[in-house]
Amino acid sequence: MSLQTTMEQIREYDRFSARPVTEEQVLSLLDEAVWAPNHHMREPWRFIWIAKDYRDKLGETLAKNEQSQLLALIQEAAACLIVAAPVPSDEREAKDDFAAACCLVQNLQILAAASGIGMSWHLPMRFENETFCSATELQPNERFVGVLGFGYFEDHWTSKLEKRSVRIDIW
């Protein structure tokens, strides 16, 4: 099966399957995902696994906000992982590092799809909720790259499949 076929399977889900996705599984997918391109090999990423018994505590920091999708992810996803990136003082380095960590997240998306696992990707900003940041132990010189929820695909669930059109000019 080709990469293209796998990519065509990536889609959004309204709900997560209750079937577990384990820490070991996510770590093994991550060990492939770390082959993302990254400038000067800074490997600008760090992973925070949110164990089941920490979900409520983390969810509480969101309750007062209107981030209902993020809250649903944290409460319901079979697995929850946060990817954080360092923020170097040099502006170009900071952008490169953020972009590289996004490449890693996309690797994870593709690897998960090939394993029959869906992944939703949320990107909260530090200033949007400081309580959430401290509950995740995000460091002052770090930023979120993604709060990721994993769950197995279930056949009977409807997926939101709207084609995104980006403008592409050919010169």
Place this chain on the structure above:
Amino acid sequence: MNRLTTPAHRIVEDASSAHSEQASFSSTTEAVQEVARIIRERRTIRSFAKRAISGKELANLLDLAAQSVLLEHEPEALRFIICASEQGKRKAGAAIMDAYSSQGLYRWMPGKFIQAMAERVAKIPAIVAVIRRELADDASNDRQLAAASAIVHSFTLLAWERKLGLVWNTEPIVEHAALTTGIGLAADERLICLLYIGEFDKMPKSKRRTAAQEKWTVLGKQQDKEGHA
């Protein structure tokens, strides 16, 4: 061996044998292995074979890549210019060289350096400009950058599967007016990066990556890794 380093394909094997009713999704050991192989073997390519490549083919791959990113963003505020024809590449190349040689940015660069670089740029089989429109707030702009990066990476992997290599260029020239106006960006548009793309004859060596375990933190009760749940 640490159980946490179980290869991805082993885990999928376990999963699919336990839930064979999931057959309509092609999640197979081979699928993960194939995808993992492409992800591992992909290398940044900086010197290209002289063969021309099709702009239309690149556009198809970009379009597919754009569908593969689930982070919420505004697709209509992203756009791409693919320069693959001689004329298109000349236009992009001239704008790139204008930025390199303009005062203030690389003033120290001797003329023969500029000349050598111009020749290098002229030989690149295709150049893609990745562009975002500035949105109202920082959060949206960061999400646009994140989504664009993920699209570029999906595109990179699809291209790699077709034996096309690329390099990102995020040097300071991408913010230089000589380049951005030279390729027709509007005042509220930003150039995220340039991609230089082509076939290649030599495969660069891979650089070792740090295991994910070494960058891993657990919040909450550590799960029993020995599996005696």
